[in-house]
Amino acid sequence: MAGKPVNSSAGGCLVVLLPIAFGIAFLFVAWPVLLALLLLGIILRLWQNYQWQKWSQQVNPFFHQLIQETQGRVTALDLAMKANLPASAAQRYLETKSQEFGARALDYQDQGTVYYFVTASTLGTIFDDSEEYSLDDDASEDETTSLDEQPSTRLQDKQPTEKQTSSKGIIQSELARRLDVHSSTVYKRRSEPYFSDWSKSRDPEGIAWKYSSKSRLFFPIES
Structure with missing residues (x-):
């Protein structure tokens, strides 16, 4: 009769310790793979940022010219037509520039989002x-x-x-x-x-x- 509580307590400890032990063993074996995936993700992110900066440098002259022509008032459609860009790319570019220069964005029913850059x-x-x-x-x-x-x-x-x-x-x-x-x-x-x-x-x-x-x-x- 006295041994039953001891066995139940030992069984409960095993239920808790076994998953922890398996987790430690998995990390010990798989950590090189996890580290490699982490490094791969960082490299991919850096490469994407590099590609974005390189692409933005090609679009910047069109953007600067458009800013002068419209006195700082630009829409994604204006930039897409000026630089021959897809609408999604032009929208992403303007959103990035808006955050970079603190531009004001206003939504119009007939024109969509209009960005106002103060020059x-x-x-x-x-x-x-x-x-x-x-x-x-x-x-x-x-x-x-x-x-x-x-x-x-x-x-x-x-x-x-x-x-x-x-x-x-x-x-x-x-x-x-x-x-x-x-x-x-x-x-x-x-x-x-x-x-x-x-x-x-x-x-x-x-x-x-x-x-x-x-x-x-x-x-x-x-x-």
């Missing part, structure tokens, strides 16, 4: 727009002073009529107020192919607008 030329354009805002504010102050001197014409001069609007271009901040959006939204969308349709859908008078990079003004499209 010196892009900042220069933004600064130029800021100068336009400053000039616009100064003009607004002068207009307010003039309106104060002539109260009878204040309401007539404050809101431009459709004829007055269509006779000249307006700056970015004015169009943003007209479309009831932030100025940066107009800045990001002004080079899009569907900018006219988008601006028309938000314009209170249903006017479609287009951007002139030469004058840096927005002009209505005559219907």
Whole structure:
């Protein structure tokens, strides 16, 4: 009777120790194979990184040219067409560059993901727009002073009529107020192919607008 608990305890120890012993024996025999597989995986990863860097160097000139042409606004389709790449490769390249340079990625329903890379030329354009805002504010102050001197014409001069609007271009901040959006939204969308349709859908008078990079003004499209 006294020997049964001892046998049960010994059997339980064997159940625990046998798998451990087999595991140690397996590692002792198979460790060269496992080490070889680990080294093979590391070598394969290094080779893939080398191939990627080499391939990226061939794509970089197309990417840099595209950045200059679009003022930092790039899509996978743009890069695929520019460098004659598969869509998946262009998408992976832009994702890598986006992480590398801290670019901003925005998703559009009609264009997919658009990556915005900030460059010196892009900042220069933004600064130029800021100068336009400053000039616009100064003009607004002068207009307010003039309106104060002539109260009878204040309401007539404050809101431009459709004829007055269509006779000249307006700056970015004015169009943003007209479309009831932030100025940066107009800045990001002004080079899009569907900018006219988008601006028309938000314009209170249903006017479609287009951007002139030469004058840096927005002009209505005559219907």
